[in-house]
Amino acid sequence: MSIERVGVVGCGLMGSGIAEVCARAKTEVVVAELDDRALEGGEQRVRQSMERAVKAGKLPESELEATFERIRFTTDLGKLSDRQLVIEAIVENEGAKVELFREFDLIVHDENAILASNTSSIPIMKLAVVTKRPQQVCGLHFFNPVPVLRLVELIESLVTSKETSSRLASFATDRLGKHVVRSQDRAGFIVNALLIPYILSAVRMVESGFATPEDIDAGMLHGCNHPMGPLALCDLIGLDTAKAVAESMYEEFKEPLYAPPPLLCRMVEAKLLGRKTGRGFYDYQKKG
Ligand SMILES: NC(=O)c1ccc[n+]([C@@H]2O[C@H](COP(=O)([O-])OP(=O)(O)OC[C@H]3O[C@@H](n4cnc5c(N)ncnc54)[C@H](O)[C@@H]3O)[C@@H](O)[C@H]2O)c1
Secondary structure (H helix, E strand, O other): OOOOEEEEEOOOHHHHHHHHHHHHOOOEEEEEOOOHHHHHHHHHHHHHHHHHHHHOOOOOHHHHHHHHHOEEEEOOHHHHOOOOEEEEOOOOOHHHHHHHHHHHHHHOOOOOOEEEEOOOOOOHHHHHOOOOOHHHEEEEEEOOOOOOOOEEEEEEOOOOOHHHHHHHHHHHHHHOOOEEEEEOOOOOOOHHHHHHHHHHHHHHHHHOOOOOHHHHHHHHHHHHOOOOOHHHHHHHHOHHHHHHHHHHHHHHHOOHHHOOOHHHHHHHHOOOOEHHHOEOOOEHHHHO
16 A cells, blocks of 8 residues: 655654655645744745755756645644654654654544654654554654655564554655665664764863864864764754753663763753754854
8 A cells, every 4th residue: 555645743854854755755745833933934944945956956847836735734733634654753852742642543544554753762662652553653764854865764663563664664765765774662773873972972072172163073074074073963953852862862771971961951951953043063144
């Protein structure tokens, strides 16, 4: 049974990218947000990203409007009722995600529907157990920016059915053109388990006065040929998200290397969240 009707909940950095790639893969998408303001911001992000894809020759200009129109934007979760696949991409907060997965049972009427989470770090089992269909809950973790990066991590919980994971894997591979890797259901999965301690080490270097953000990033750019240094990457991810991911990993493993350093906590409290608020380790307003 092919997946033609997709729902995306949350239209921030990730939800907008997920909605875009689904629409570009010619599925019909409903995106749900909390309120009109967030919805407008999400809609704008999708449009700007599609326009960039046209400029980069990745999306024919003649298809832009039809692709955009394949997405319906709403603040009414009830509009997800006929979805075959719902991808949750709201804030990295366990309580909020648990609440939403509980609601999915009441909202999503297709009894074969797959309920997926784009969480970076929260174990999928915690979301599966609050629904009446835990065998249909699976992790599907995209990377930022979603239209550009090919990787998707697929995470089965201990009770995800093989049918769910293989349907989802073939959707991600054959329909979206993604490269799927499978991870066990452990906080952080594969990529963040490696990446977050690295980013936190860079934050600790800044905190202790060891080196400046510019020199740390230049070190990894020019010394290791990374496309971006750890602090620029942290700004791209969003400092709030990086901190939330670190906290889930710390909660799971109790390893000090996953504990968010005080500097990261203070910057989040100050809303210095990186690119999305205009300032993090770097000032994006100055750069225009
Ligand atoms: N930022 C990254 O690089 C990245 C990469 C991979 C995965 N993720 C994961 O994706 C998820 C979203 O992250 P993001 O970076 O897009 O965050 P974000 O802050 O940009 O967006 C989150 C959006 O969710 C909305 N939202 C919150 N509660 C909601 C609800 N109950 N119903 C509908 N909408 C709701 C908010 O209004 C906001 O627009 C998180 O779980 C995060 O860990 C993030």
